[in-house]
Amino acid sequence: MTPSVILPKLPSRTTATAMAEKNNANIGFEKQIWDAACELWGHIPAADYRKVIVGLIFLRYISCAFERKFQALLAEGEGFENDRDEYLADNIFFVPEKARWSAVAAAAHTEEIGKVIDEAMLAIETENRSLKNVLPKNYASPDLDKRVLGNVVDIFTNMDMGDAEAGKDLLGRTYEYCIAQFAAYEGVKGGEFYTPASIVKTIVAILKPFDNCRVYDPCCGSGGMFVQSVKFLQAHSGRKDGIAVYGQESNADTWKMAKINMAIRGIEADFGPHQADTFFNDLHPSLKADFIMANPPFNLSNWGQAQLRDDVRWKYGLPPAGNANYAWIQHMIHHLAPDGKIGLVLANGSLSTQSSGEGEIRKNIIEADLVEGIVALPPNLFYSVTIPVTLWFISKNKRQKGKTLFIDARKMGTMVTRKHRDFSEEDIQKLADAFEAFQKGSLAEVRGFCVIADLETIKRQDYILTPGRYVGIEEQEDDGEPFEEKMARLTSELSGLFEKSHKLETEIKERLGAIGYEI
Numbered sequence: 001m002t003p004s005v006i007l008p009k010l011p012s013r014t015t016a017t018a019m020a021e022k023n024n025a026n027i028g029f030e031k032q033i034w035d036a037a038c039e040l041w042g043h044i045p046a047a048d049y050r051k052v053i054v055g056l057i058f059l060r061y062i063s064c065a066f067e068r069k070f071q072a073l074l075a076e077g078e079g080f081e082n083d084r085d086e087y088l089a090d091n092i093f094f095v096p097e098k099a100r101w102s103a104v105a106a107a108a109h110t111e112e113i114g115k116v117i118d119e120a121m122l123a124i125e126t127e128n129r130s131l132k133n134v135l136p137k138n139y140a141s142p143d144l145d146k147r148v149l150g151n152v153v154d155i156f157t158n159m160d161m162g163d164a165e166a167g168k169d170l171l172g173r174t175y176e177y178c179i180a181q182f183a184a185y186e187g188v189k190g191g192e193f194y195t196p197a198s199i200v201k202t203i204v205a206i207l208k209p210f211d212n213c214r215v216y217d218p219c220c221g222s223g224g225m226f227v228q229s230v231k232f233l234q235a236h237s238g239r240k241d242g243i244a245v246y247g248q249e250s251n252a253d254t255w256k257m258a259k260i261n262m263a264i265r266g267i268e269a270d271f272g273p274h275q276a277d278t279f280f281n282d283l284h285p286s287l288k289a290d291f292i293m294a295n296p297p298f299n300l301s302n303w304g305q306a307q308l309r310d311d312v313r314w315k316y317g318l319p320p321a322g323n324a325n326y327a328w329i330q331h332m333i334h335h336l337a338p339d340g341k342i343g344l345v346l347a348n349g350s351l352s353t354q355s356s357g358e359g360e361i362r363k364n365i366i367e368a369d370l371v372e373g374i375v376a377l378p379p380n381l382f383y384s385v386t387i388p389v390t391l392w393f394i395s396k397n398k399r400q401k402g403k404t405l406f407i408d409a410r411k412m413g414t415m416v417t418r419k420h421r422d423f424s425e426e427d428i429q430k431l432a433d434a435f436e437a438f439q440k441g442s443l444a445e446v447r448g449f450c451v452i453a454d455l456e457t458i459k460r461q462d463y464i465l466t467p468g469r470y471v472g473i474e475e476q477e478d479d480g481e482p483f484e485e486k487m488a489r490l491t492s493e494l495s496g497l498f499e500k501s502h503k504l505e506t507e508i509k510e511r512l513g514a515i516g517y518e519i
Helices: 011-020 030-040 046-076 082-090 100-108 112-128 146-158 170-186 198-208 222-238 253-267 325-334 355-369 424-441 454-461 483-514
Strands: 213-217 243-247 290-294 336-346 370-374 389-395 403-408 451-456
Touching: 011 483, 046 082, 046 100, 046 112, 046 146, 046 253, 100 112, 100 451, 112 146, 198 213, 198 290, 198 336, 198 389, 198 424, 222 243, 222 290, 243 454, 253 451, 290 325, 290 454, 325 336, 325 355, 325 389, 355 454, 370 424, 403 424, 403 454, 424 451, 451 454
Parallel strands: 213 243, 213 290, 290 336, 370 403
Antiparallel strands: 336 389, 370 389, 403 451
């Protein structure tokens, strides 16, 4: 244990639950999750409590699902309750006896509890090859107080997951809730692997992944892009197995979390055999994806340009050594199928920068007629990033040749807390509808919100893609007040304000003079 570690302040349980309700998590046991976080707080470093809680949620959930199926098979009396295929057919993990929650709960207040949980995780990995070396097995660590761990196990034992079978996405939403909240309170490190759901949903709603497609994320974090893609497909076709998922992640812990996230949702995914740096070790070198969705690290420096100068991916120009934004863009374009589409998040600087050859790369990409749309996002959507960001949509085969849609969405969304903004479903649909209308050639432009620009117009703007340059200022409704009367009123009000300011200026000077200061 590291007593000197400074931990983030934990929100009140009421606040945490309220945040979940406003963000539509509604998983039903936010309080218990935060009870567990409270129990751990101050006993382990901040980087570890996420692993402890998420691992226990996983173990508790699969045990609950297994137990329900086990009891149903037992009641049938056919002797199939220990037949692994019966569980696999219903997409339920087969849980060995030593890994069942009853065994964990029975050992909660013994010195062996950490060892029992680690062995349970190992047994689950043995039964499920896709999880090999993925689940957390740090519960026996001497740094984790076993009394505290036992108390956390008790909290999870009393957690009601009775509706888990009816709500098949329950664990996924629980997982999402946890990583979102941890991202909010861990700062940048927590936010590295989590893209807020409203942004992911917007990208998916605009791209509209279809059945039998290949979806790729070269910096996949915990896999949120894939989750929403599968949800979209399921909502529109009734299937959840019609997407082939490919991902890559350079952080070992985050790679493991992505594997768990896919496993608990029953999504088959190819994340490669291990974590790896996308630029230096492309794990899917021959992949040509139908859809690429990503939130790459913003303005990443020292990404390895010196060693990769002659890489085949830099078709539109060598990205600068100090910023990987255009390396990410070109990597994704390289992996696009002939009719493929990209939706990605980038810092606003990428829209207008001219430094170190970036302006020339952007010009070449625009002249290749690849940029289909740009959406300027409002602030505060991310938990840990305050800089303005933009959505880029790139297409290998645009329906509207020679045209680009610009949307200024900076006024959209609602502040759900003092620091965090979310898009509503209506907001997301409005953006998706605008793209669909643009692609069909039926979009009505709205000043201050959306406009269509041709390549010649973009060229006149020096190939700068900032939406504000194109959409203009929102038209104001005429309030009916004649111009002369309005100007007379406003100038009178301004004169009054000037008079007040002069009086305040005189009073301030007098008071400063009284204490010996002259202005």
